[in-house]
Amino acid sequence: MNDYAESNNLDVTNPAPRCPVILLLDTSGSMSGQPLRELQSGLEQFLKETSDDETASMSVELEIITFGGSAEIASAFAPVCDIADMPPALEANGCTPLGEALKLADSELKARRRLYKQKGIASYKPWIVLMTDGCPNDDYESAAASMKRLGDEGKLQYIGIGIGEEADFDTLRKILPERPGPVKLKGLCFKEFFKWLTDSLKSVSASNVAEQDNVRLGNVTSWADLAGIPAPAEEEECE
Amino acid sequence: MMLSNFRKYLTTPAKRKMRVPVSNDWLSLAAPSGERNRTIFDPTGKPLHLKKSDILAHGGEGFVYKLGINPYYLVKVCKDDTLNNSRKQSAFCDRLNAMLALEDCRKADFLAWPQMPVFDANKKVIGFVMPRANGRTLRALYAPCQVKRFFPGWDRLQVTKVALNLVNAVQMLARHRVLVNDFNPDNFLIDKQGKVTLIDCDSFQIPGAGEKQNTFLTRTFTPEYTAPELLFKPELFNCERTPEQVRFSLAVVVYMILMSGLHPYAQCGGSDPVENLKSGKCPLDKSLGVRLPVGWYKSVSWLPESLKEYFVKMFVYGYKDPMKRPLIGDLKAELENFIEIMRKSTNKNQRAICPEKRKTEKK
Numbered sequence: 001m002n003d004y005a006e007s008n009n010l011d012v013t014n015p016a017p018r019c020p021v022i023l024l025l026d027t028s029g030s031m032s033g034q035p036l037r038e039l040q041s042g043l044e045q046f047l048k049e050t051s052d053d054e055t056a057s058m059s060v061e062l063e064i065i066t067f068g069g070s071a072e073i074a075s076a077f078a079p080v081c082d083i084a085d086m087p088p089a090l091e092a093n094g095c096t097p098l099g100e101a102l103k104l105a106d107s108e109l110k111a112r113r114r115l116y117k118q119k120g121i122a123s124y125k126p127w128i129v130l131m132t133d134g135c136p137n138d139d140y141e142s143a144a145a146s147m148k149r150l151g152d153e154g155k156l157q158y159i160g161i162g163i164g165e166e167a168d169f170d171t172l173r174k175i176l177p178e179r180p181g182p183v184k185l186k187g188l189c190f191k192e193f194f195k196w197l198t199d200s201l202k203s204v205s206a207s208n209v210a211e212q213d214n215v216r217l218g219n220v221t222s223w224a225d226l227a228g229i230p231a232p233a234e235e236e237e238c239e
Numbered sequence: 240m241m242l243s244n245f246r247k248y249l250t251t252p253a254k255r256k257m258r259v260p261v262s263n264d265w266l267s268l269a270a271p272s273g274e275r276n277r278t279i280f281d282p283t284g285k286p287l288h289l290k291k292s293d294i295l296a297h298g299g300e301g302f303v304y305k306l307g308i309n310p311y312y313l314v315k316v317c318k319d320d321t322l323n324n325s326r327k328q329s330a331f332c333d334r335l336n337a338m339l340a341l342e343d344c345r346k347a348d349f350l351a352w353p354q355m356p357v358f359d360a361n362k363k364v365i366g367f368v369m370p371r372a373n374g375r376t377l378r379a380l381y382a383p384c385q386v387k388r389f390f391p392g393w394d395r396l397q398v399t400k401v402a403l404n405l406v407n408a409v410q411m412l413a414r415h416r417v418l419v420n421d422f423n424p425d426n427f428l429i430d431k432q433g434k435v436t437l438i439d440c441d442s443f444q445i446p447g448a449g450e451k452q453n454t455f456l457t458r459t460f461t462p463e464y465t466a467p468e469l470l471f472k473p474e475l476f477n478c479e480r481t482p483e484q485v486r487f488s489l490a491v492v493v494y495m496i497l498m499s500g501l502h503p504y505a506q507c508g509g510s511d512p513v514e515n516l517k518s519g520k521c522p523l524d525k526s527l528g529v530r531l532p533v534g535w536y537k538s539v540s541w542l543p544e545s546l547k548e549y550f551v552k553m554f555v556y557g558y559k560d561p562m563k564r565p566l567i568g569d570l571k572a573e574l575e576n577f578i579e580i581m582r583k584s585t586n587k588n589q590r591a592i593c594p595e596k597r598k599t600e601k602k
Contacts, residue, residue, distance in 0.1 A: 014382035054379040180264030220268040228258030
């Protein structure tokens, strides 16, 4: 752990504004095999590159929540360089309790932001990155409402990514704010996505808090399948 | 197979065929950036091949490529926006020529200064070659944990030497009437020996060559390092920057280097650095009724009194009156004095990045 951090992993000797980021990663059984290996590898690359950047490493505080069987905090909020020293090993298992994961993310994010306020630490807009390859099998709608509202109000950068042909974009549309809406991962281009995420967080961390909305994010063609995602189903719904 | 997975197979083929584009927000991030392979020419007409995959950075004005044939140099090529606009292209050429004429700057090993122009196939100037600088940006010194991570073993003596090197570089430029406009910490690279290299030199204010040519201005700035009169009167960005404005910005950066990233106007219960700066309340002057953020007095307590006085003159008395801002030479002398004090001291706190609070000496 960072020598200067308190028990809550908050380093009060770091005067930089913080950018809290939660990765919500689907680790249900359907992710087993190559998808999970690629995700793990992309995640480790993200941790290494972000912590090796002197701008992002000061600001990015990360939490990783996995949902496979149950929703769990795989790495609690900490400076990204601390997590890079000991990246969590992802395991695919069980069903897709997305609602549980969203609820957990919402409460963790609120707690972290409260802590920043208590300690007088400025912060950027939080980032939530949700990656899933399937369809939730619990009640997600009420759990999703709070973060969706924050996203719609422009107070949260909320990115939802569907992986593979079976990703449920109808559900993602309900969970995510209207902008920027869901996007599909090109193949298993996790590394390309995480490279983009690193670059985006570098740009945000280098910006002034008051001007963060003017930061232009990088080109997404290396990882985003922009050709289209399935059209909304009219009556069909995942139970 | 899990139930959720089984459901996936219930999706009808007809539904899969119907596809809609992603939102405009995502599509806008897929627009072509202008990055491409290029063949450019040096002043002798020799072709240089630049690969798209060798682009290191791109800013508002151009792309920076690695130069495949020589790893010690980079090439900056203007964006099409500049090259296709004759007024902008001409202004770029004039500025570049004025920079190339400053021989001392061109030879200085602490500047990524343009060395020679590069041309397109029509012999139009499209960019320049500059030395490649290595190191970490100044942000690597802007928190104790950062210093430990990126410069293991460094203490306050080393970071003060970095500050002194930066002061020397800015002073040398000022002697040539070149003013650093943008004190963005990403524009200063530090290597493991503490050497500072200034990059993005084409954002500097450059004196015109000869009496006929006007000074070349730029509007680039980073608000938290910018003199208050510019923040309050943005129309001043259209005028020449002044040495007093540079002194203020340099002092902010030096203070932040010495104080591991703490901004001179950071205060207990304050907000972001720009708002704190605009408040004009520097906690080094106790009469202003603001205090340093919790825990930071320890670091301030080990600064020499004369150095603290320098900062008070700059950030309190010089806040509204630029003429009261002390000279760069005075800052240099203060840093040299501080380095000497640290060298001679046997108290480990004198050099520590995170010292214990200094005990008040009994009179």
